[in-house]
Amino acid sequence: MDVIANQLFAGLSMASIMLMIALGLAIIYGAMGVINLAHGEFVMLGAYATWALQTYAGLGILPALPLVFVAVGAVGWVIEKVVVQNLYHRPLDTILATWGIGIILQQAVRLGVGAESRFVKGPELLSGNTEIGPLIMSNYRLFVIFFSIAVLWGSWLLMTRTEFGMKLRAIIQNRSISECYGIESKRVYSITFAYGAGLAGIAGALITPLFSTIPTMGTGLVVDAFLVVIVGGLGSLIGAATASVLIGEATALFSMIMNDTLGRIAVLAGIILLIRFRPRGLFPTETRR
């Protein structure tokens, strides 16, 4: 029983990390249909930015978060302006272009900072564990879980309760009519892309104490995050959250029954089946395209 409870917590922790990464991807994919394979590299940039801030400026992870959000968001904004904006009418080509951008970012970091793994200290405040009976939970992981829920809530508010969100939803529904009403869709797209990239940056900052920070860390993450987005349903925030919890818990439980690798294979097989029978995901949004 203890083992299962601890495994469930590990799954939840994994889910919270995946949710943080997938959220930005879901917003970008849902809003503009762009499959951003450079998203993993945004996570990597966030991790390196945190490392740099801690090493050179002595900033902890938590105070670094807003800076990382702005920095990675700015990188995303530039990439959207220079590359992605020219490819909106060719969605399959965005896969290729963003993969190329991913290579560029990865190699730029490798050349600039080096290929060796970097370490970032977790915040002192959150060291230690919380124990409830036999269940042992790392405080930092608990914090990441709550933080990811907060970010999810914040993004939902942004999408549904602000003027910006309304414009974005209008564009998703019908781009040309929205433009007739005076919404600058290009500007909204740029900001949305930057916001998604910034979220990835925050995710990167938060996972630094849990993962080793290396230039190639994004490649594996982006595949997982992308599966979360597809399973959740096109651009649905609630879908992304549900899917990340499902996939995180399923991975944790299968890993306990079999071994880590076979568990992951089983989850991938499950995802393939799900896409086959529900290609629009668990929570498809009703839009006219």
Place this chain on the structure above:
Amino acid sequence: MTSRFHYDLVALVIFTVVIVFGVPALMNYDGFELNTFARYLALAIVSMALALSWGTAGLLNLGQAATFGMGSYAMAMHLKLRASNGLPDFMGWNNVPELPLIWMPFESLAFTLLAGLLIPAFVGGLIAIFMFRARIAGVFVAIITLAFLVAFQLLVIDQQGLTGGQNGLTGLAQLSLPGWTVDPYSMGFYYLVAGCLAVALAVGVYLTHSKFGLVLRAIREDADRTRFFGYNVATYQTAVFCISAALAGWAGMLYTMVLEFASPTYMGVSFSLAIVIWCAVGGRESVIAAAFGAIIVNMLEGRLSDVFVEGWHLMLGVIFVLVVMFMPRGIYGLLSELAAKLRRAGRQGNAASIDPSSKTQLETGQEQ
């Protein structure tokens, strides 16, 4: 249609002559250089295989590396058995007591060659039936094949006793055909690979210009309309997936012979996306252009990594982004636009030089 067929035939002949006669002469018949180039040619086969499914039928298969890996492991299993007396060495390290059942038939060369083509085709066919019966299309094809690739690579790495795990299969023998031991640094081997590529391209050109290819292009443009015409779209899509997978397996077998080992990195996400890059750079609409793209990008990689030891990967990324943005149809698109422009210019030149009465005749001639 027929004129395009003629262009493709001419391109095929030129391409074959260059790789069979031109390249060895350029390389001074040097064994090492030719081995490197044979590697590019093997990769050209897998790139043209992707062009068949992606360029012709519009199915972006991000899992092409999985079928490539199956072929390469089939060949490696045969060569490993030839190299070892009894049990292969890595099985001993993994406490495998006796030769597993699925390794046994790979003693036979004929079985290996068939398996290297048919197993990928079979697996590709299963995935295709699974997807296309449900009318999965577009991005979802890419995602399902990508997920399959990741799962398959994990499985291969996990089954250490059967596959050598992370190390792959090393210490392979040289392939011995009846009366010929294939040395990967010999002229004979180069001609074998070049010949295989030429045959694969001939098959590809034939398929794209046959009625089969026409239906596939129709499906790419509008699957529903093709369905309304009474074609079974899923069957056509499955067929092209099988053929593409078999060709990828064939390329994998050759690749193992070139490098003399098989590694799970052949089934990696990066490798699979690299295949897509080659195909896109060359031009996905033509199998010959896709093969050319694989050769050009890999040659460039070889040259750049010699000159810029550190930064070549970065340059490759930049080149690729530029290609996607400004040459969406690849080198092939660039050339065909140029050809169209020249033809138009030539026509205008002719029209200006002849008198108005025959000009109307010329224009009606164009309509036909």
